[in-house]
Amino acid sequence: MTTAPDLGPGDYPLSVNRQDLLRTPTGKPLSALTMDAVVAGEITAEDLRISAETLQLQAALAESVHRRQLAQNFRRAAELTAVPDAEVLAMYNALRPRASSREALISIAENLESKYHATVCGALVREAAEVYERRDLLAREED
Amino acid sequence: MTAPAAERSLTLKEVGQAQRGSRPDEVVIAVSPAFADPFTKTIVEVPHAEVIRQILAGIEEQGVHARMIKVWDTADLAAVAHIGARLSGSGISVGLLSRGTTMIHQRDLPRLSNLELFPQSPLLDAEVFRLIGSNAAQYAKGESPAPVPTRNDQMARPRWQAKAALLHLKEYECIVAGRRPVEVEPVISRLS
Amino acid sequence: MTTTEGRRSKRTEILEARPVNLDGFVEEWPEKGLVAMESDFDPTPSVRVEDGRIVELDGRARADFDFMDTFIADHALDVETAEEVNAIPSIEIARMLVDPRATRDEVIAVGRGLTPAKILDVVKLMNVVEIMMAMQKMRARRTPANQAHSTSAKDNPIQVAADAAEGALRGFAELETTLGVVRYAPLVAIALQVGGQVGRGGVLTQCALEEATELELGMRGITAYAETISVYGTESVFVDGDDTPWSKTFLAGAYASRGIKMRFTSGTGSEVQMGNAEGRSMLYLEIRCILMAKGAGVQGLQNGSISCIGVPGAVPGGIRAVAAENLIASWMDLECASGNDQSFSHSSMRRVSRALPQLLPGTDFVCSGYSGVPNADNMFAGSNFDVEDYDDWNTIQRDLQVDGGLRHVREPEILQVREKAARALQAVFAELDLPPITDAEVEAAVYAHGSGDYPDRDVLEDLKGAQAVMDRGVTGLDLVKALERTGFHDVAENLLTVLRQRVSGDLLQTSAILTDDFVPLSAINDANDYGGPGSGYRLEGERWEQLKKLRHVTSAENPETEVS
Numbered sequence: 001m002t003t004a005p006d007l008g009p010g011d012y013p014l015s016v017n018r019q020d021l022l023r024t025p026t027g028k029p030l031s032a033l034t035m036d037a038v039v040a041g042e043i044t045a046e047d048l049r050i051s052a053e054t055l056q057l058q059a060a061l062a063e064s065v066h067r068r069q070l071a072q073n074f075r076r077a078a079e080l081t082a083v084p085d086a087e088v089l090a091m092y093n094a095l096r097p098r099a100s101s102r103e104a105l106i107s108i109a110e111n112l113e114s115k116y117h118a119t120v121c122g123a124l125v126r127e128a129a130e131v132y133e134r135r136d137l138l139a140r141e142e143d
Numbered sequence: 144m145t146a147p148a149a150e151r152s153l154t155l156k157e158v159g160q161a162q163r164g165s166r167p168d169e170v171v172i173a174v175s176p177a178f179a180d181p182f183t184k185t186i187v188e189v190p191h192a193e194v195i196r197q198i199l200a201g202i203e204e205q206g207v208h209a210r211m212i213k214v215w216d217t218a219d220l221a222a223v224a225h226i227g228a229r230l231s232g233s234g235i236s237v238g239l240l241s242r243g244t245t246m247i248h249q250r251d252l253p254r255l256s257n258l259e260l261f262p263q264s265p266l267l268d269a270e271v272f273r274l275i276g277s278n279a280a281q282y283a284k285g286e287s288p289a290p291v292p293t294r295n296d297q298m299a300r301p302r303w304q305a306k307a308a309l310l311h312l313k314e315y316e317c318i319v320a321g322r323r324p325v326e327v328e329p330v331i332s333r334l335s
Numbered sequence: 336m337t338t339t340e341g342r343r344s345k346r347t348e349i350l351e352a353r354p355v356n357l358d359g360f361v362e363e364w365p366e367k368g369l370v371a372m373e374s375d376f377d378p379t380p381s382v383r384v385e386d387g388r389i390v391e392l393d394g395r396a397r398a399d400f401d402f403m404d405t406f407i408a409d410h411a412l413d414v415e416t417a418e419e420v421n422a423i424p425s426i427e428i429a430r431m432l433v434d435p436r437a438t439r440d441e442v443i444a445v446g447r448g449l450t451p452a453k454i455l456d457v458v459k460l461m462n463v464v465e466i467m468m469a470m471q472k473m474r475a476r477r478t479p480a481n482q483a484h485s486t487s488a489k490d491n492p493i494q495v496a497a498d499a500a501e502g503a504l505r506g507f508a509e510l511e512t513t514l515g516v517v518r519y520a521p522l523v524a525i526a527l528q529v530g531g532q533v534g535r536g537g538v539l540t541q542c543a544l545e546e547a548t549e550l551e552l553g554m555r556g557i558t559a560y561a562e563t564i565s566v567y568g569t570e571s572v573f574v575d576g577d578d579t580p581w582s583k584t585f586l587a588g589a590y591a592s593r594g595i596k597m598r599f600t601s602g603t604g605s606e607v608q609m610g611n612a613e614g615r616s617m618l619y620l621e622i623r624c625i626l627m628a629k630g631a632g633v634q635g636l637q638n639g640s641i642s643c644i645g646v647p648g649a650v651p652g653g654i655r656a657v658a659a660e661n662l663i664a665s666w667m668d669l670e671c672a673s674g675n676d677q678s679f680s681h682s683s684m685r686r687v688s689r690a691l692p693q694l695l696p697g698t699d700f701v702c703s704g705y706s707g708v709p710n711a712d713n714m715f716a717g718s719n720f721d722v723e724d725y726d727d728w729n730t731i732q733r734d735l736q737v738d739g740g741l742r743h744v745r746e747p748e749i750l751q752v753r754e755k756a757a758r759a760l761q762a763v764f765a766e767l768d769l770p771p772i773t774d775a776e777v778e779a780a781v782y783a784h785g786s787g788d789y790p791d792r793d794v795l796e797d798l799k800g801a802q803a804v805m806d807r808g809v810t811g812l813d814l815v816k817a818l819e820r821t822g823f824h825d826v827a828e829n830l831l832t833v834l835r836q837r838v839s840g841d842l843l844q845t846s847a848i849l850t851d852d853f854v855p856l857s858a859i860n861d862a863n864d865y866g867g868p869g870s871g872y873r874l875e876g877e878r879w880e881q882l883k884k885l886r887h888v889t890s891a892e893n894p895e896t897e898v899s
Contacts, residue, residue: 009862013855015839024838033835035828038815045810048556048834050594058840065859066443067668067845069410073584073632074843077591085554088589089547093253095582097574121588127409128581135402135570137579218610219575255577256517256545263716289794290516295488297678297710297717298357304645304679305359308608312367315610 007060014057025051025081052078072120079118095128097137104139105129150334153179153192155327161212162326164232169208170279171236172198173227173324175218176317178241185243186264186307189272192331197269198237199329201276207233207283209276211329215322218314221255224248226324233283237275242310243267247279258282259290263299264307354681361649368612368620371603371647371656372459376614380453382421387414393452401570403623406580407451410630416448425453429460432469432666435867439472446666451622454666458618458659463692466658471696472865473665475635475858476846477872479697481740482509482672483707485527486714488786490519492764492797493757493772494708496530497780498722500756501749502707503534505725506741508848509672511562511704513543513714520544521804522769522797524557525814529763530756532829537849539596539833539842543715546578546586553595556811556834560596560842562637562672562703566627567601568620572609584631594837596847598635598670599628603656604646617647618656622663629667634845636664637703639674639693642715648679648689658692665698670846670858676704678717686719687731694731694739697872699846701739709785722784732882738874743884754781755826762821763814769800829853 011018019030024047037043055078062071080088091108094100100108105125113122132138155178164171172195184190195211202209212230214223224238224246234250235258243264246257259278261267274291281288350356363370383391389408390397400408428445431437446454461469483502487494499510512527514520524542531538542552543563552558566583567573573580583599590597601624603617612620621638628636640647640657647653657674664671673693680686693701705728706718713721720728729743757780761772770793779789811834818827832853836842842849847857865871874882888898 009859012844012857012859013839013841015836015841016854022839030835030838033831033838035815035819035824035831038812038831039819043812045556045812048594048812048837050592050837050840054838054840055591058843061844061859066440069630069632070634070845071632073587073591074840076585076588076632080588080592083592085551088592089550092550092582092586092589093547095579095585096577097579097582121585124581124584128579131402131405131581132579137402137574217575221577222575253545253547253577256548259516287795287798295515295711295714295716297713298681300642300645300678300716301358301648301680303359304608304643305361305649308369308604308646308649309361309364311608311610312364312369 151192154330158326161324171227171231177314182241197272198276201273202280205280207280215319235283357681368607371652372618374616411626413447420448425456480508483507492526496526496760497753499530500533500752521801533756536829568623600637602641604643635670637672644679672700672703673698675702766817770796
């Protein structure tokens with residue numbers, strides 16, 4: 001993984017000032033996403049998503065203006081780009097009150113960490129498991 | 144404008160712990176902790192007896208069976224309705240709060256989704272409750288009725304929201320944490 | 336002096352009949368949290384840090400933290416500065432907020448470590464004028480903007496599209512829709528997306544639904560952002576809302592991972608309205624929401640009581656508290672979409688006065704839901720303003736020389752975009768094999784005011800079509816193709832440009848919107864630099880000339896005519 005370049009407020013918006021740094025998850029530059037390409041069938045829904053690398057760039061921009069929690073959100077998001085839609089939705093639903101046992105949550109955390117290298121997300125889920133246990137928000141037997 | 148309802152009272156006789164139903168042609172009516180006792184009418188003074196009478200009539204007109212439960216451990220409409228839906232043989236329920244807010248729910252839907260929602264309690268009158276019962280029964284039969292038409296009154300919030308909040312605070316005080324839902328038999332009797 | 340039994344003052348009768356006396360007012364009940372911001376039951380500020388962790392927060396020890404305390408202590412507050420800044424006298428911090436010579440950055444730096452009770456302590460010292468003065472400096476984006484609802488009492492997609500186009504033309508930067516019947520969502524969201532790109536390019540659209548469903552629509556590119564991601568100020572009410580700070584934080588990351596802008600929603604009064612305020616004041620609990628949002632790392636928050644406005648509106652000082660909550664969100668360096676989006680009074684005077692604390696200083700979105708349809712069609716149960724207020728709004732902007740995000744537009748232009756939006760949607764429906772839109776419906780859309788002016792659609796067929804949209808996996812890209820194939824090249828290009836922004840993530844930054852030229856404008860490249868008179872955003876130049884225009888302005892050159 002390449003290290004993020006030193007970005008500052010002057011680089012924003014990236015779509016105007018730093019197109020050189022931007023790629024779709026499918027490896028295309030922004031300039032490839034033209035109407036002609038769409039009509040020719042060369043563009044798919046996957047081309048209109050954000051890549052993990054771009055989210056790290058946005059995280060660097062957020063850090064440069066002292067928005068550390070926003071940057072952390074972007075880092076979690078960068079990790080989640082690797083997780084398919086249905087699985088993201090399933091994980092979200094599993095984090096809702098009394099939706100999961102402790103084991104189920106830990107298993108999600110392990111899955112995030114080992115399969116998707118999503119350590120920041122994994123830590124969030126582990127933290128949730130701990131808090132839910134203390135606050136009686138894990139799934140109950142009869143649910 | 145329909146004629147005013149005759150004076151009736153509603154008593155909910157407890158029958159036992161609410162069980163999951165097996166007959167596919169039933170609708171469960173799930174009411175909140177303060178329904179019928181201590182509250183006896185909705186925010187716009189439709190008697191609870193009338194509310195239940197109309198819902199039951201709507202269900203019956205469709206040839207479907209009705210069963211009633213009282214939920215004790217929450218006053219949240221979606222939760223009340225969804226608990227009813229999960230206990231219903233058809234998976235369909237009508238959920239009610241004491242002030243009149245109503246929802247038709249289905250057991251496979253997310254708790255915070257619904258089949259039909261009637262969020263403006265001041266706009267619900269006897270006629271609408273009958274239609275709600277009828278629609279719930281049609282869903283139970285696997286049909287797709289057109290949703291019950293409701294008025295949209297933008298001034299309901301300014302006029303009623305604070306009173307609704309106060310009523311809800313009172314209903315919330317009636318919650319019995321941890322108490323399981325109870326099956327009840329609605330006894331509607333005329334006063335005088 | 337005695338009055339004759341039964342005889343009433345004529346004046347009293349007139350006053351009794353005034354619209355304001357139809358509104359609901361209640362006595363305070365502080366024990367139950369039915370109080371705006373002055374309550375003896377709110378905690379005393381305190382904080383203690385040990386080994387880099389907050390071990391006491393507002394009188395509670397960590398062992399007794401509920402999940403809100405835990406989340407705020409571990410994610411929201413800057414542990415390094417907490418003890419230091421909480422020791423600064425509240426009066427000093429309040430004065431920093433108001434004094435234009437204390438910069439936004441300086442005030443934010445102090446705010447980062449403050450506890451909820453300390454923040455409350457500070458704003459309690461400020462009257463509403465001081466709150467507005469602070470708001471002017473603390474909003475994140477320099478240029479104010481506005482947001483509208485476009486909905487239909489019949490969930491009629493053509494109405495939603497036509498009104499979206501008109502709203503975009505009048506100046507709204509964001510458009511929001513919701514449904515009477517949830518299953519109609521895909522068609523109505525498509526209508527909003529298409530109509531929103533006709534009025535002017537760059538408008539962002541959302542469809543308010545249950546959380547997981549809303550995310551799904553966003554993932555498909557049928558909506559551009561999400562807002563109704565609710566957070567609550569007590570653990571019990573949060574759980575009743577079927578979420579936790581952790582699930583909401585994960586959801587925020589999920590949206591960002593798909594390049595979709597989002598903000599949370601909170602507001603004074605929600606906890607007491609849901610039955611359990613744990614004895615705390617409305618504003619205290621809202622501050623907890625704001626800090627939870629901050630800790631989650633979302634870029635912004637919709638607040639200002641929102642759908643609970645009837646509750647603070649019913650108690651003394653409630654609208655002051657609402658102004659304070661918008662300020663606090665901005666102070667915590669979040670984008671603020673500041674309410675004014677829900678009906679709360681029968682009185683026109685009260686509707687305006689409620690909005691002045693946001694309109695006059697300017698916020699990121701002065702309204703988080705001005706109704707771009709008649710209120711009878713507003714499926715958010717009515718907004719504080721609707722289409723019938725457009726001319727009044729534009730006049731107030733002109734009277735006070737403030738920019739509320741809107742402008743007067745002449746009828747021919749409006750009719751033109753309405754027709755184009757209806758035609759574009761007609762074409763898209765045909766291309767996607769959805770229930771057809773007739774020429775009669777298009778014609779109706781051009782001249783319509785409300786849903787009663789449109790022919791009724793076959794609802795059950797539309798619902799089948801809506802289901803088909805979900806089953807077939809229709810995406811925003813399919814809409815682009817459909818528009819392009821049917822000759823709506825500019826609308827197609829506008830929509831493609833909005834979708835393309837997902838790749839860059841520029842719209843994920845704080846307070847990001849798109850200009851007419853599709854350039855992302857956010858708190859980074861349009862930072863609020865207000866520092867007193869002669870600084871910050873000023874309504875002047877070309878924009879001011881635009882806002883001088885009204886429906887009827889007598890010409891100075893020829894007083895027998897009007898300015899065209």
